[in-house]
Amino acid sequence: MAKETYSRRDFLKRAGLATVGAAAVLxxxxxxxxxxxxxxxxxxxxxxxxxxxxxxxxxxxxxxxxxxxxxxxxxxxxxxxxxxxxxxxxxxxxxxxxxxxxxxxxxxxxxxxxxxxxxxxxxxxxxxxxxxxxxxxxxxxxxxxxxxxxxxxxxxxxxxxxQRRYSPVYHQAMRLIREGAIGEVVFIRAQWHRNADWRRAVPDPSLEKQLNWRLYREFSGGLMTELGTHQIDVANWALGDIHPESCVGIGGIDYWKDGREVYDNVSVVYKYPNGVKLVYTSITRNKFYGASEQIMGSEGTIELTTSRAKVYRENPTRRSEFKEFVWSLERELFQTVAIGTATFLPEDPNADRGQWIEPEMPHSEEYLQLESxxxxxxTRKKPFADVIVGYNAGVAALIANEAMDKGEVVLWPDHEELA
Structure with a gap:
């Protein structure tokens, strides 16, 4: 059976990247x-x-x-x-x-x-x-x-x-997702990794909690609320502006034994109503991977940062070919069938070098959000990052903290009237 090819030109045409101009549509x-x-x-x-x-x-x-x-x-x-x-x-x-x-x-x-x-x-x-x-x-x-x-x-x-809601990079990426450039979104991974203690110098010990409020639970939700809300919002947006239905996670104070009360590392998994999972991590002792989101689809992946994004193509195994492969195994007919890999060894990472999304950005996303x-x-128009956007991202961060504290799955709160 002939294997269907999927060229870079086909992918770029479908993704609309060949005509990405100087400015993204907001x-x-x-x-x-x-x-x-x-x-x-x-x-x-x-x-x-x-x-x-x-x-x-x-x-x-x-x-x-x-x-x-x-x-x-x-x-x-x-x-x-x-x-x-x-x-x-x-x-x-x-x-x-x-x-x-x-x-x-x-x-x-x-x-x-x-x-x-x-x-x-x-x-x-x-x-x-x-x-x-x-x-x-x-x-x-x-x-x-x-x-x-x-x-x-x-x-x-x-x-x-x-503020990512006002970034030309993220708007262009979301447009590509809506147009099917990476197929069906099946999984999202995001991280914000730093190598610093998150502590500010204080001129007097009496000002410790006032100036380092992010480190204390009576004032702060820690890494999830201060950082994670940005990237949870990206996942919500990519999936059609929905929110997760549950969360499980683990966190700890493992790097900085300095009296802080909030976790210095977190690892959480969100489950969305469509079955998609978001895996989110934030650590404070290694910054190699920095801050980014990887939105994985059945036909490609978009990797996003605040300055640019990259789209990678992927040639999925066709269902008919897989069925033929299973049929051959059942009949002990060992012939060459394209199933997406050359051998039964674990797959290597995608070798596609990807295509950059780098729209012209005369102003930062922070400028754009305030101007908007x-x-x-x-005009009395509703902001793009309105109260429901803030609610969905913020509450998602809060249930993650609850899940880590309790060591159990936490469900989305029953506030149906807010939808």
């Missing part, structure tokens, strides 16, 4: 490039001007039509830094509730420790402000449910910092 996140007028400028207050908040503040300073109009932080050095980065001529607060009373604020950006997110989000919406909340969305599953309810109740614009948020505030 679908529903498409942005207006016209410079907003002064009257259309969106004002935003930054709640939390630590490392993340200050980083985003500097990006906001470069976005036309989005202006920082207030800063807030309980730690004076962070507040002073944020005020300086914002130009020094705006109100500065140590109590975010006072900031919410500022009449000329259209919106707030929340970049505080995780345990504060939900209360701040709800208070902001109740005060009539639109909200950009850094991921993970909330510290607990019940808080996530409550935030969703308040978004529906107040009809405020609410966006979560799942401002446009949603103006």
């Amino acid at each position: 679908g529903s996140a498409e942005r207006s490039r016209a410079k907003p007028s002064a009257s259309d400028t969106v004002t935003i207050g930054i709640i939390g001007t630590g490392s993340r908040g200050s980083h985003l503040l500097q990006i906001i300073n470069t976005i036309p039509g989005l202006r920082v109009a207030a800063v807030c932080d309980v730690y004076q050095p962070h507040l002073e830094r944020g005020l300086k980065l914002a130009g020094g001529k705006i109100p500065a607060y140590q109590d975010y509730r006072q900031m919410l009373e500022q009449k000329d604020l259209d919106s707030v950006l929340i970049a505080t420790p995780l345990h504060l997110h939900a209360r701040m989000c709800i208070d902001a919406m109740q005060a009539g402000k639109d909200v950009f909340c850094e991921k993970a969305m909330t510290y607990s599953v019940e808080e996530a449910r409550e935030v969703v309810q308040w978004v529906k109740r107040t009809n405020r614009v609410f966006q979560v910092g799942q 948020f401002a446009e949603c505030v103006r």
